[in-house]
Amino acid sequence: MSDTKSAAAEAAGENKENGLSDQNFEGALPPEMNEADDVVFADAYGLGANRRNSTASGKQSLDGVRKSGESRKHSEDKRRRFSFSKSAKEDDIDDDTYSMEFRLEFDPRAHKFDTVNFHVPHNSANLKQYFPQTSKEESYRYTAVFVLAVIVGILVGCIGWLMEAGVSWATIGLYTVAQTVLIENGHVVGGIFAFIALGVVMAAGASVLVVFVSPLAAGSGIPEIKSYLNGVKLPGLTKFRTMIAKGVGVCLSIASGYVCGREGPMIHCGGILGNATAQAANNILRARLPYRMWDFFRTEAWKRDFTALGSAAGVAVAFQAPIGGLLFVLEEAATHWSQTMTWATVVGTILACIVGAILEEISHGNLNIDVSEVGFVFGPLSNSSFYLKDYGFFILIGLCGGLFGALLSLLQKPLTQFRFKYVNRPWRRLLEALLVNILTNGVRLLVTALTNECVLVDEAYENAVSLKYKKDFSQFSCPDGYHSLFAALLYNPLDVVLQV
Secondary structure, three states, rough: OHHHHHHHHHHHHHHHHOOOOOOHHHHHHOOOOOOOHHHHHHHOHHHHHHHHOOOHHHHHHHHHHHHHHHHHHHHHHHHHOOOOOOOOOOOOOOOOOOOOHHHHHHHHHHHHOOOOOOOOOOHHHHHHHHHOOHHHHHHHHHHHHHHHHHHHHHHHHHHHHHHHHHHHHHHHHHHHHHHHHHHHOHHHHHHHHHHHHHHHHHHHHHHHHHHHHOOOOOEEEEHHHHHHHHHEOOOOOOOOHHHHHHHHHHHHHHHHHOOOOOOOHHHHHHHHHHHHHHHHHHHHHHOOOOOHHHHHOOOOHHHHHHHHHHHHHHHHHOOOHHHHHHHHHHHOOOOOHHHHHHHHHHHHHHHHHHHHHHHHHHHOOOOOOOOOOOOOOOOOOOOOOOOOOOOHHHHHHHHHHHHHHHHHHHHHHHHHHHHHHOOOOHHHHHHHHHHHHHHHHHHHHHHHOOOEEEEEEHHHHHHHOOOOOOOOOOOOOOOOOOEEEHHHHOOOHHHHHHOO
């Protein structure tokens, strides 16, 4: 026994001399390795055991770590050299200048994502606090799930109506100012300049929100929501300011002339509201209403489930399709599901559609709501008819759409690489957005001016499917009582264009 102790002490002393003691192990690692790598490389190369071995074994292991560190540094330098996330002539992104969200947006390879463990550790304390213990508590939790589903549906319906109303108000404001200068004052060039200038101002407002306030508000938000539902959390994804930036930015973007819609952003905003509702049940309702059933929603699993529920409600509001919202989350996004969440999602999506449609009716002064028209997106189709000869034209449109889609897929990779390499600073992204807006509105004005076909407004009403509230056709440069066909297609939001 004494010989064994003396041998162990001698080995420990030799390892200490070589910098391999428990206390000084960090100093023995190569300087290019950071603190997070200490544990990883120590475990990977078995240094925890080598610290108790002989001097030769310790030196051999340490040499292996140094070689691994040098190899890792070489690969990192090579990655930075060929990375498209920033220009090779520019310095690395400074952490003081950009927050973690900007690092995610401009240099995604350097970002360390947070992973979420949705499983509650199985022990007696957690089972007692976060899971029902009796049938009565089980019924309480079941009831609370549907109460929160109702709240999520109402909130998402209100947000959907606010976004639609914001798009309509901003679009009408832009068109009214430009049309006043163009028609009443008789300045064609002035009207065109006013239209482009106001579009640039709106685009700048939306871009500032995304570039400087919440970078994760960019894009549709669908990939980010899918990532969260599958265990990868991005900093700032479910924050309230992200929802505000996305909602206001979408309204300004659509009104300014960008070819985009509110379907994807509604999924993101709905997911944020669902996540916030689960947190409110934990933080607010549990304090105000001290019932045990609110303790059940303190886990990450319930936040995930209500994020999925809110996303489904967002799809339902955008397309007026409650079952479509359920199928979207069930088939495309969520990998954790239950029968209870299926029925709760159905309740939330139906309520979201009803609330959004009712608010739309009330906002136009119609207090006598016709429930039979709540589910119509394009209005009653009794006045429309299609003939067999029309289907050939429909097939041609589908073929053109497929070809343009394939072309977009081919251009997507080089365009994305170019943007990662050169459009990697906030002011560059802002300038890019303004340039795209000017080009888009310029093409719209050019096409309308070259094909300015004027039609009587009465004929437009007869040919329209349903224009219950959309009575402002685009006159452009047509005389009074007429409107321009292409202006009606190019100067209205996409949902209005489909109705026209």
